[in-house]
Amino acid sequence: MNTFSASGLLLLTLFSIPCLAQNQFVLSPATNTDLVGSNSRTYISREETLIDVAARYRVGYNMIRSANPGIDPWLPDDGSKVLLPFNVILPDAPREGMVINTAEMRLFFYSKDEQGKDTVAVYPISVGRRDWATPLTKTRVTLRVEHPPWYPPESIREEHASRGDFLPRIVPAGPDNPLGEYLLGLAIPSYFIHGTNKRFGIGMQVTHGCIRMYPEHIEELYNLVPINTPVAIVNQPYKIGWQGKMLFLEVHQPLELDGVVQEGNRSGVIKKLTSIQQALPEILINWGRVDVIVAQATGIPVLVGIEPHSLTDFEFYQNHIQPDRSDWLDIIE
Numbered sequence: 050m051n052t053f054s055a056s057g058l059l060l061l062t063l064f065s066i067p068c069l070a071q072n073q074f075v076l077s078p079a080t081n082t083d084l085v086g087s088n089s090r091t092y093i094s095r096e097e098t099l100i101d102v103a104a105r106y107r108v109g110y111n112m113i114r115s116a117n118p119g120i121d122p123w124l125p126d127d128g129s130k131v132l133l134p135f136n137v138i139l140p141d142a143p144r145e146g147m148v149i150n151t152a153e154m155r156l157f158f159y160s161k162d163e164q165g166k167d168t169v170a171v172y173p174i175s176v177g178r179r180d181w182a183t184p185l186t187k188t189r190v191t192l193r194v195e196h197p198p199w200y201p202p203e204s205i206r207e208e209h210a211s212r213g214d215f216l217p218r219i220v221p222a223g224p225d226n227p228l229g230e231y232l233l234g235l236a237i238p239s240y241f242i243h244g245t246n247k248r249f250g251i252g253m254q255v256t257h258g259c260i261r262m263y264p265e266h267i268e269e270l271y272n273l274v275p276i277n278t279p280v281a282i283v284n285q286p287y288k289i290g291w292q293g294k295m296l297f298l299e300v301h302q303p304l305e306l307d308g309v310v311q312e313g314n315r316s317g318v319i320k321k322l323t324s325i326q327q328a329l330p331e332i333l334i335n336w337g338r339v340d341v342i343v344a345q346a347t348g349i350p351v352l353v354g355i356e357p358h359s360l361t362d363f364e365f366y367q368n369h370i371q372p373d374r375s376d377w378l379d380i381i382e
Contacts, residue, residue: 074168090133099122107263111154115346139290140157147279149260175245287317339353
């Protein structure tokens, strides 16, 4: 491992957060961090696809594909190393109840553990397809149903009928029910957070506006979420966050809605970073690296700046943030 990669790994280790489970983390004010989770690696065989790997590790397909742009998602080279993107910046939203970021296709659930500590659980999801977008709004949980039947709306029955697939008016609970085993209803009529009977579609724009989760994840969430839990649904294709005195940037591809790809991220990122630099004039930002991150949109948090408090901090910037080096992305490992 080269010196830069080792420094990156050491940096992420020093600022790591106590972990409850692979997707659950303690949030402590003392850590001063907006990031949770740690990336991992696995290997893929030529008999597998990235969808297989995503389902095995319960990662969203959108995330694993964006994080591995050099791997053919359908015909990977045998033995290719795959990045598992578990490191994430928390959305810019109140940390209460559920926050759903449609752009990255993740759900964040904030709660307190048995010791009264603030925690967050992070889940990959599927969201509304291009012509049936998940609404951006503030709402709340109004219903909890185990083994829910599905009453397909007339519009969905007509859509299926046009393809020769005639749906009944009621689909009972069971293996043929696309809602899965658990359902959380929202105050928005006809919109739900639910499981699935097809685990290979998580991390895609494929639903009729509902939030779809892996069966294991919706069961876990169902057992954590009470009625009246607040829910904020946002669209944040880029996120900026602090980990100690280090500033990180995470960029996702904008969603395509109604056949139109949403506005690019660069202007918003530049505006946000500029406002941070105006508030903290001493902060050092590598703007060239920012441009690369925006262009690549891998969905991985990458170090872009530092608020130096010592000569050591400034030397770290000179050695690891400022240089235009082809291997700087190693820090995400």
